[in-house]
Amino acid sequence: xxxxxxxxxxxARELMREGTVNKVAGWKAGEFFYxxxxxxxxxxxxLKDLVYDRFCAANLSKYMIKNSVAAGAEGGKVLVLLKPCDxxxxxxLLTEHRIAxxxxxxxxxxxxxxxxxxxxxxxxxxxxTGVDENADGKTLTxxxxxxxxxxxxxxxxxxxxxxxxxxxxxxxxxxxxxxxxEGPRGDRFAGVRELEAMSPADRFAFxxxxxxxxxxxxxxxxxxxxxxxxxxxxxNDASGIASKANTDSFEEKMFHIIRAFHVAGRCTDCxxxxxxxxxxxxxxxxxxxxxxxxxxxxxxxAAGAEAGQRGPLINYTVDDIEPAAVSDKxxx
Amino acid sequence: xxxxxxxxxxxxYMCSEAGQxxxxxxxxxxxxxxxxxxxxxxxxxxxxxxxxAAQAGLNPFxxxxxxxxEHCSWIHKDKEEGTEKACVLMRxxxxxVTLNAPLKAGESKVVKRALVIGGGIxxxxxxxxxxxxxxxxxxxxxxxxxxxxxxxxxxxxxTLDCSSCILTPKMVxxxxxxxxxxxxxxxxxxxxxxxxxxxAKIRKKARFVKEDVCTGCGVCMxxxxxxxxxxxxxxxxxxxxxxxxxxxxxxxxxxxxxxxxCIKLKxxxxxxxxxxxxxxxxxxxxxxxxxxxxxxxxVMATGFRPIDASKFDEYSYSTCKDVVTSLxxxxxxxxxGPTGGVLLRPSDGKHPHSIVFIQCVGSRDVSGRGKPYCxxxxxxxxxxxxxxxxxxxPDVEVHVFYIDVRTPGKNFDEFYRRAAEQxxxxxxxxxxxxxYEENGQLVxxxxxxxxxxxxxxxxxxxxxxxxxxxDPTARKVANMLTASIDTNDFITEAHPKLRPVESPTxxxxxxxxxxxxxxxxxxxxxxxxxxxxxxxxxxKDKLTTNPCVAHSDELLCNGCSCCEKVCPYSAISYETKxxxxxxxxxxxxxxxxxxxxxxxxxxxxxxxxxxxxDLKGFSNKQIMAEVDAICL
Numbered sequence: 001x002x003x004x005x006x007x008x009x010x011x012a013r014e015l016m017r018e019g020t021v022n023k024v025a026g027w028k029a030g031e032f033f034y035x036x037x038x039x040x041x042x043x044x045x046x047l048k049d050l051v052y053d054r055f056c057a058a059n060l061s062k063y064m065i066k067n068s069v070a071a072g073a074e075g076g077k078v079l080v081l082l083k084p085c086d087x088x089x090x091x092x093l094l095t096e097h098r099i100a101x102x103x104x105x106x107x108x109x110x111x112x113x114x115x116x117x118x119x120x121x122x123x124x125x126x127x128x129t130g131v132d133e134n135a136d137g138k139t140l141t142x143x144x145x146x147x148x149x150x151x152x153x154x155x156x157x158x159x160x161x162x163x164x165x166x167x168x169x170x171x172x173x174x175x176x177x178x179x180x181x182e183g184p185r186g187d188r189f190a191g192v193r194e195l196e197a198m199s200p201a202d203r204f205a206f207x208x209x210x211x212x213x214x215x216x217x218x219x220x221x222x223x224x225x226x227x228x229x230x231x232x233x234x235x236n237d238a239s240g241i242a243s244k245a246n247t248d249s250f251e252e253k254m255f256h257i258i259r260a261f262h263v264a265g266r267c268t269d270c271x272x273x274x275x276x277x278x279x280x281x282x283x284x285x286x287x288x289x290x291x292x293x294x295x296x297x298x299x300x301x302a303a304g305a306e307a308g309q310r311g312p313l314i315n316y317t318v319d320d321i322e323p324a325a326v327s328d329k330x331x332x
Numbered sequence: 333x334x335x336x337x338x339x340x341x342x343x344x345y346m347c348s349e350a351g352q353x354x355x356x357x358x359x360x361x362x363x364x365x366x367x368x369x370x371x372x373x374x375x376x377x378x379x380x381x382x383x384x385a386a387q388a389g390l391n392p393f394x395x396x397x398x399x400x401x402e403h404c405s406w407i408h409k410d411k412e413e414g415t416e417k418a419c420v421l422m423r424x425x426x427x428x429v430t431l432n433a434p435l436k437a438g439e440s441k442v443v444k445r446a447l448v449i450g451g452g453i454x455x456x457x458x459x460x461x462x463x464x465x466x467x468x469x470x471x472x473x474x475x476x477x478x479x480x481x482x483x484x485x486x487x488x489x490x491t492l493d494c495s496s497c498i499l500t501p502k503m504v505x506x507x508x509x510x511x512x513x514x515x516x517x518x519x520x521x522x523x524x525x526x527x528x529x530x531x532a533k534i535r536k537k538a539r540f541v542k543e544d545v546c547t548g549c550g551v552c553m554x555x556x557x558x559x560x561x562x563x564x565x566x567x568x569x570x571x572x573x574x575x576x577x578x579x580x581x582x583x584x585x586x587x588x589x590x591x592x593x594c595i596k597l598k599x600x601x602x603x604x605x606x607x608x609x610x611x612x613x614x615x616x617x618x619x620x621x622x623x624x625x626x627x628x629x630x631v632m633a634t635g636f637r638p639i640d641a642s643k644f645d646e647y648s649y650s651t652c653k654d655v656v657t658s659l660x661x662x663x664x665x666x667x668x669g670p671t672g673g674v675l676l677r678p679s680d681g682k683h684p685h686s687i688v689f690i691q692c693v694g695s696r697d698v699s700g701r702g703k704p705y706c707x708x709x710x711x712x713x714x715x716x717x718x719x720x721x722x723x724x725x726p727d728v729e730v731h732v733f734y735i736d737v738r739t740p741g742k743n744f745d746e747f748y749r750r751a752a753e754q755x756x757x758x759x760x761x762x763x764x765x766x767x768y769e770e771n772g773q774l775v776x777x778x779x780x781x782x783x784x785x786x787x788x789x790x791x792x793x794x795x796x797x798x799x800x801x802x803d804p805t806a807r808k809v810a811n812m813l814t815a816s817i818d819t820n821d822f823i824t825e826a827h828p829k830l831r832p833v834e835s836p837t838x839x840x841x842x843x844x845x846x847x848x849x850x851x852x853x854x855x856x857x858x859x860x861x862x863x864x865x866x867x868x869x870x871x872k873d874k875l876t877t878n879p880c881v882a883h884s885d886e887l888l889c890n891g892c893s894c895c896e897k898v899c900p901y902s903a904i905s906y907e908t909k910x911x912x913x914x915x916x917x918x919x920x921x922x923x924x925x926x927x928x929x930x931x932x933x934x935x936x937x938x939x940x941x942x943x944x945x946d947l948k949g950f951s952n953k954q955i956m957a958e959v960d961a962i963c964l
């Protein structure tokens with residue numbers, strides 16, 4: 001990861017210097033080393049703050065909606081660093097005509113999995129001051145106020161990386177990666193199957209308990225590349241939905257279920273919703289349930305695998321499956 | 333009273349003139365801005381009440397119907413709960429009507445030309461009747477000739493007249509009528525548009541024979557060295573040449589080359605037919621052609637086929653040559669058939685002495701292998717076959733296994749009784765469990781339900797009265813036309829009793845068996861009925877359009893193309909334009925609805941994530957208000 005990181009940063013500087021791009025969308029460390037947040041760099045000088053390490057999990061695709069249009073207006077181009085999983089979101093946004101492709105230079109960056117600082121803390125580390133990747137590529141040395149320790153990377157991956165979709169980039173103008181694509185990691189539908197196996201009452205109780213933690217901070221919505229409406233129905237007084245959610249005694253349920261419906265078939269399973277949720281709600285399970293159902297009803301479909309796809313839920317064809325298929329497959 | 337309601341009245345026959353007058357008077361007296369009628373389905377009387385409202389000066393789209401009959405009283409047994417539900421439905425309609433906006437219907441043109449898909453007796457009759465009224469009609473037939481299934485029949489019940497003798501004049505008439513264009517060996521590929529203004533793209537498959545040059549002399553057929561193609565017209569009971577005219581009375585009487593069988597087309601060598609054709613009609617380089625045409629109305633007359641008898645292995649159809657279907661027997665009995673009309677069994681060409689008929693093969697079958705419906709014609713054609721055989725060959729014993737003999741129709745029961753009583757056909761009430769071959773003889777094991785005995789019969793031939801099913805092309809055509817189909821792939825009528833020849837999709841009409849099993853007289857009368865509906869439509873100069881169409885809010889539209897992808901009518905396109913979003917000017921891609929193409933199905937409104945797409949008359953807000961009225 002270290003080697004890729006150096007090359008990525010160097011190449012970003014080069015592209016900025018030679019004028020290929022006038023902006024770079026990447027990550028910038030915050031107050032703490034693990035607080036890597038999306039940032040748009042506008043000068044070569046500012047690029048000294050560009051980082052690409054094990055804590056750059058944020059998906060930058062969504063930022064291209066505004067930045068690609070803005071870059072075009074300025075007569076320039078924006079460079080975006082996309083990890084393999086991020087490219088699905090980028091493609092999906094291209095499919096939805098949201099990104100001005102001609103104004104974006106996609107630098108595909110190799111990724112070996114992002115780490116979750118909370119999972120590192122769960123391993124018993126306190127007062128963490130820094131993390132270094134060891135030469136074996138499999139472990140991290142964790143520096144703390146009380147001395148150093150070691151942790152296996154596999155044990156501290158963020159949720160979305162635990163179920164990595166693969167190391168292949170779906171779209172790029174240039175690629176910097178040492179990864180070999182080993183295909184998907186783990187069974188991403190295992191959690192969905194567990195929920196499916198529950199009785200409706202237990203399942204309801206599970207979601208009631210999870211969703212009641214929601215504080216409606218809208219982080220999931222803000223991070224989600226599929227939640228990219230110019231004006232969200234929840235912010236639209238005229239839609240009649242906003243006030244409805246408030247009158248319901250269990251408003252978060254309404255919000256998250258409607259959100260899941262709105263992104264169904266368009267969600268690329270980038271996992272940002274769960275990653276950014278400050279309350280730790282496993283929101284990705286909603287989306288994966290839809291993805292699993294779509295795969296089962298219509299055949300394997302990966303939203304964003306290529307630009308210009310016609311997703312099965314929003315594609316009218318004369319050969320469409322009849323609604324009876326639901327009951328034929330044991331649903332109700 | 334519900335909020336907003338200023339006048340309520342109970343009246344038993346609101347659809348009567350007196351009832352309508354109550355509504356009109358109330359509108360005038362109370363200055364009503366909306367009307368809710370709690371009654372039967374809007375499909376019955378919405379138009380009646382809208383008209384009444386309009387006569388009283390209210391916009392007709394300010395009328396809502398709460399369906400408390402089909403959706404409530406007819407389906408619930410508990411009166412109290414039913415009444416409660418009726419009140420809820422009323423509340424939903426009141427909640428909706430307060431959000432209704434006056435709508436105005438537009439006008440659209442009527443292209444005065446009809447398309448008939450299918451050139452069997454149904455399609456021919458419909459086309460003839462439309463043409464007689466002075467409108468041009470195109471018949472698109474997938475086979476090389478018109479005539480359809482009826483052309484394959486030998487005699488017709490209950491009069492026993494020769495099928496081709498009564499069909500051929502109709503075929504000739506269709507060919508001769510200057511208002512009819514026959515497009516044979518062709519299939520409809522694409523249909524777009526809407527009632528009054530459909531656009532169809534028709535693929536005319538390459539015949540490799542110039543239709544306007546061929547004289548139909550048939551020399552090519554006799555000289556063609558490839559004679560292994562199965563003769564479809566004779567149900568595959570004999571072979572035909574690679575270049576062929578389906579049958580003597582074919583219209584157009586023009587040869588066609590079967591490219592799977594033609595040596596020239598497959599290997600490049602041969603070309604015999606081209607050499608012997610004095611007219612110079614053969615063209616091996618011919619390509620499929622496309623015809624694009626506009627139509628005001630489209631008639632589906634796609635017909636049927638017998639179901640595959642090999643699905644019923646207990647009758648050994650796939651293993652014993654002497655087990656045949658009724659349509660195969662029809663060809664065996666026909667003078668132009670494979671045996672020249674002499675009853676000979678297929679296996680060895682010998683005269684059969686005993687024939688067993690099995691009825692309801694695949695009909696009235698709820699096991700899932702066959703069809704749950706009665707195919708309607710099998711009792712009668714089996715009686716016909718039995719009678720004809722007994723008449724021509726009195727030495728042949730004829731047994732018929734039946735579940736019931738169904739003979740509703742003019743002179744039908746008399747016909748059946750003649751078979752049983754005068755011709756001594758042995759009718760056995762019961763079903764057959766197994767047919768198998770033993771020592772070169774067919775053995776039929778069945779049950780006689782009247783004597784309650786197992787029966788074992790030896791037979792020289794077994795004839796299966798196979799169920800009929802919609803032609804497999806019907807589903808594709810229906811999808812293209814957005815005409816709804818039922819679980820058996822029959823095309824659904826707009827109303828099973830009151831609008832039996834119309835599809836719920838405006839401008840699409842149904843003729844013949846594509847709508848449900850029928851015999852010839854029924855098919856012909858329905859074909860005429862469909863034609864009269866088409867004529868009624870084409871006689872109009874303008875149609876009023878449905879104002880309940882979708883529209884997009886430019887400020888909310890993401891331009892994501894989701895709506896465009898679900899639209900079955902291709903009514904949505906995109907425009908990149910300067911949008912002033914509360915003072916911020918931005919160039920955006922936004923959806924536009926072509927109101928003439930939109931049918932108001934609402935699929936776009938459901939898929940639109942931002943709620944930019946909305947349907948007039950069924951807005952998201954109105955639907956939400958209804959849901960609230962029901963749930964809260």
